[in-house]
Amino acid sequence: MYLSERKKSILRTVVELYVKTAEPIGSKAVVEALGSTLSSATVRSDMSELENLGLLEKPHTSAGRIPSSLGYRLYVNELMLSRNISNDDAIVINSTLDGSLAVRPHLLDEVGSLTSRLTTYPAYAMTSSTGIISIARFDFIYVDSYTFIIVALLSNDTVKNKLVHLTAPFDPKILQKLTAIFNASFTGIPEERVTPTLIMATERAVGDTSGIVTIVAGFVIELLVEAKAIGASFTGAVNLLDHPEYRDIDKAQRIIRYLSDVNELVRLPSPDIAGEVKITIGPENLAEQLKDSSVVAVRYDAGGDMQGLIGVVGPTRMDYSKVATHLSYIAKGLSLLLSGTNPLVSGAAKTSKIGDEDIGEN
Amino acid sequence: MYLSERKKSILRTVVELYVKTAEPIGSKAVVEALGSTLSSATVRSDMSELENLGLLEKPHTSAGRIPSSLGYRLYVNELMLSRNISNDDAIVINSTLDGSLAVRPHLLDEVGSLTSRLTTYPAYAMTSSTGIISIARFDFIYVDSYTFIIVALLSNDTVKNKLVHLTAPFDPKILQKLTAIFNASFTGIPEERVTPTLIMATERAVGDTSGIVTIVAGFVIELLVEAKAIGASFTGAVNLLDHPEYRDIDKAQRIIRYLSDVNELVRLPSPDIAGEVKITIGPENLAEQLKDSSVVAVRYDAGGDMQGLIGVVGPTRMDYSKVATHLSYIAKGLSLLLSGTNPLVSGAAKTSKIGDEDIGEN
């Protein structure tokens, strides 16, 4: 679609003013914002053409115009200026990420809440494993004659343990047998291969009648299932209420309910490669509930074969540039933190759809 | 405050109708609900007296009446009928709790979301330790010449571990030294006593110059701090929007924001003993933000010296009986699950402020 430079800057202005004010933008306001000497009538006819092209629309006859989804799309693809993250925000992000390292179990929550605070939109964060996880090594620690600890080192370099309390005393020597046989038969295999047959064979080999083998095998299955499981977190839902498009309580509720369902979260749009920012605008969303909202998501490298995803959901009237910048910065920080690599620097990835002029901050 | 039986049942009726409809209740509606042959004029004069006593109030001259906080308080203390939990709800609770045992790290979230779903109000769940936690025992597992695992058994019967990757190879023999000295010097002591002096002394004793001792000691501190930390979860905030008293978005937002702050959560009203349900109505709340909301909370025994708290926040127009029943049932289930004891059966505790007539379900 060919657009004259003037039409482009009018479209850009309408988008940016509308993002800021949430009010339909009239021709006069555009002239003013452009600092142009054009008359409002001229701009008016241009805007009318932009409307015919489906880039702008009117809420009603006598109001100004607002961008259509197509208008936003064109803006995001071609008109949007990338910006640098503000120093303050960078500091907040860095210190939050540094501090979160200690609380790994709630890392996703932390990241989500950080993202949500910075962008003022609800945020979601997820991790999932891309590879197949197995156990690399077993150890058993004797505590007392009723108690021992199982320690398992997983193939993704995490360690899990379980304290086992038996109701009857056991012979400490059995722990050596367990160590030998579990390291021989249960390492390097995925969850599907921990079969009842294998467990029973192990029981016979160890000569165990007390059920210890079953307990340990149960722990193994639990671990492998858990390792496969994705982690997901959805934070900052209240923030939605800040934005006038969700003033309608029912609408806000519908969308929050939708996003609170982990099963739906995993279906949200997701960029293909780490570091890339994916912007999905209004009806481009597959989910019915998101047809008039937008999603901005970024992928990060969570170390090992773990991949992570952070995203933000808000009205189509969103400051895409700012949100993309924030997400991208956070993802970069997380990748660095968790995997020691920076996808944006190291590879072909780039923040898609974002120009590279620099208009500074704010 | 003496009240005739008739006035009591009028008050009860007003509360119950108002809880159901959220509309001010007129004298005629009361007569109807009571199935009484009294005339509305009689009820009217009774209601007028109840208003003089501060138990009812009028939103405006020509509307019906609604209970005042005092009215709710009297209702909760003396008029409310306890009820049994419905079979369906019991099944939901039991199966959710059983299923949650596996996902301990998110137990609080699960419990909160369960509570929130059943009551239709936002729920919070917390645990904290009442005792002082120390490490009972250390083990070190050799993985390879750069890598070892620290395993620590805490005094509350949980096990923690950490995988340590060094940049330079280490002598496996040092692990034995570490085992000996950490078990001798770092067990049974609280976090405050893990001082730099102790760490340096340990370093000298082991003859460590590579910083391994510092790493292990850092892990110890991290563990003890984390063990002291409370866990808190706030779930189901959207549910607030279901209730007409939070139709005002700003009001809803204020209260959700308030409850999203963990530091505030810990100050919410809390019953003194496990199993007891504590109901705090409107202005009885200390927090300014909760002056026109109510809180219902219950304490449970989380095993070891862990105590847990579940609570629900909603409008003063709340079905206290139903909420109390649900909370109490969930707390009972959790206590049983986590500590094997049932406080309601085993001790002096009772669900305070709840009568014992039985009006069945719903």
Next chain:
DNA sequence: AATTAGCACTCTCGGTCGTCGAGTGCTAAA
């Protein structure tokens, strides 16, 4: 051909006004 001034037209927003109805309080009678 592009731009502009001028103008009639459209539609929303906010305020005012009047009606309706639910519910009350009071009085006087039962």
Next chain:
DNA sequence: TTTAGCACTCGACGACCGAGAGTGCTAATT
């Protein structure tokens, strides 16, 4: 003590109206 009757109050709701913002069109200008 209870009740019927009645005047009164007040919010909810809808109709109406004027102001203001913005548009599209036309005719004149560059």
